[in-house]
Amino acid sequence: MIGALTGDYIGSIYEFNNTSDANFPLIETGKEITDDSICTIAVADAILRGVSYEEALHDVCLRHLHPMGAYGSGFLYWLHSRDPKPYNSCGNGSAMRVSPVGWAFEKEETVLVEAEKSAVCTHNHPEGVKGAKATAHAVWFLRHYKNDMEGFKRLMSEYYPDWESFEKDFTLFNALCQNTVPLCIQEVVRGNSYEETLRNTVLRGGDTDTNGAVAGAMAGARWGVPSDLWQAVYRTIDEDLKSIVAEFLRKYNVVG
Numbered sequence: 001m002i003g004a005l006t007g008d009y010i011g012s013i014y015e016f017n018n019t020s021d022a023n024f025p026l027i028e029t030g031k032e033i034t035d036d037s038i039c040t041i042a043v044a045d046a047i048l049r050g051v052s053y054e055e056a057l058h059d060v061c062l063r064h065l066h067p068m069g070a071y072g073s074g075f076l077y078w079l080h081s082r083d084p085k086p087y088n089s090c091g092n093g094s095a096m097r098v099s100p101v102g103w104a105f106e107k108e109e110t111v112l113v114e115a116e117k118s119a120v121c122t123h124n125h126p127e128g129v130k131g132a133k134a135t136a137h138a139v140w141f142l143r144h145y146k147n148d149m150e151g152f153k154r155l156m157s158e159y160y161p162d163w164e165s166f167e168k169d170f171t172l173f174n175a176l177c178q179n180t181v182p183l184c185i186q187e188v189v190r191g192n193s194y195e196e197t198l199r200n201t202v203l204r205g206g207d208t209d210t211n212g213a214v215a216g217a218m219a220g221a222r223w224g225v226p227s228d229l230w231q232a233v234y235r236t237i238d239e240d241l242k243s244i245v246a247e248f249l250r251k252y253n254v255v256g
Contacts, residue, residue, distance in 0.1 A: 001044060001248065002230050003194065003220015003256045004099040004213045008036040009233040011202050011212030012068055018205040026195065026229060032236040034069035035061075036213040039097035041241050043118050044248040047104045054084065054121040063240060069209055072175075078122055086120055090127035092180040094119035095135040096210045099217035102139025103252050111140045123177075131177025134159040135214055138185070142221035143256075149189060156185045175207045184215035194223040194256075220256030 012031050014024075038061055046056035061071065061079055071079065075093060078084045101114045115136035119129045134156065141148075141155055156163055159181070166182040174180075183204055191197030194216075201215040202208045216225075237245065248254065 001040065001099045001103055001217070001220070001254050001256075002225050002233070002245075004040050004096065004217035005033055005037045005237075005245070006194075006220070006225050006229050006233045007198055007201070007212030007214070007216020008040075008096070008209050009033050009212075009236065010198050010216070010229075011208035011210075014202055014205075014208040015069060015210075018208065019202065022199060022203060024199070024202070026198070027232040032068050033233065034209045035067040035071045035075075036069070036093075036096045036210050037237075038064050038067050038241065039093065040099060040213065041244050043097050044100040044104075045244045046118075047100055047114075048244065048247055048251065052121070053118045057121065058084070060241070060244075064238065075122060084121075086122055086124035088125045088128075089123040090125035090131070090177050091123060092131060092175050092177050092207065092210050092214065094123035094128045095131035095177050095181050096213040096217075098132045098136045099139050099213075099220075100248060100252075102136040102143065102217070102221065103254050104248075105140075108137075108140060111136050127176065127178045130159055131181045134181050135184075135217060138188075138218045139221045142188075142218060146222045153189060160185065175210060180207065180211055180214055184211060184218060187215050188218040188222065191219060194219045194225055195229075197223075222256070224256045 012034050042057045042060035046053045074087050098115050098118050105111045115133045119132035163182040163185045187197050187201045197219040201211050
């Protein structure tokens with residue numbers, strides 16, 4: 001989970017101002033967590049409190065209505081609705097917020113059930129659900145089998161058979177699960193460390209904070225997150241959200 005929060009932070013200032021500088025600073029003034037991390041923390045809160053993902057997303061996000069990057073229009077409408085219904089989204093929001101599921105549940109089948117639950121309250125389009133399940137499954141697998149990258153590749157091929165050959169022009173903003181998740185799988189497979197994976201993911205352009213969150217969730221499970229990076233991110237988090245993060249990390253022994 002901290003891999004997702006850190007990846008979101010790293011990509012945050014490049015979302016609408018993509019960079020081609022491979023040596024861009026990972027820690028710099030102006031970077032902070034965005035709506036991606038707030039929603040991720042809301043999913044963690046749901047698990048901790050044993051409430052529905054819908055309830056926790058409403059509780060947490062309504063307390064933090066103006067994050068860096070802003071919520072998507074569909075999600076914002078859902079937040080303010082008196083009778084919120086899923087809106088058939090296949091946006092990458094379901095994938096970027098799901099990583100706590102991959103840490104909190106030990107049984108593989110439970111991870112998949114909970115990932116779907118975390119998605120369908122908003123992102124009930126089949127691609128939205130698939131993106132959440134693939135990301136949570138990736139986190140779970142890499143936690144347990146981080147040295148079995150051939151197994152990881154086979155597992156991800158069950159979700160996205162063409163992930164290895166996937167190509168997309170991410171200089172254009174694109175925020176769909178079916179584009180974000182394959183890109184992130186590629187970079188986690190190609191990378192040799194958390195830092196390298198996140199740098200290469202951000203350099204792909206497009207929705208860099210969310211791409212960073214998804215790739216960061218997977219990479220964190222594989223390598224862990226460098227402590228200096230995590231401490232820089234943690235300092236930017238609101239105290240209200242820090243308490244949720246701290247409790248989740250303690251309870252589930254999260255290191256990535």
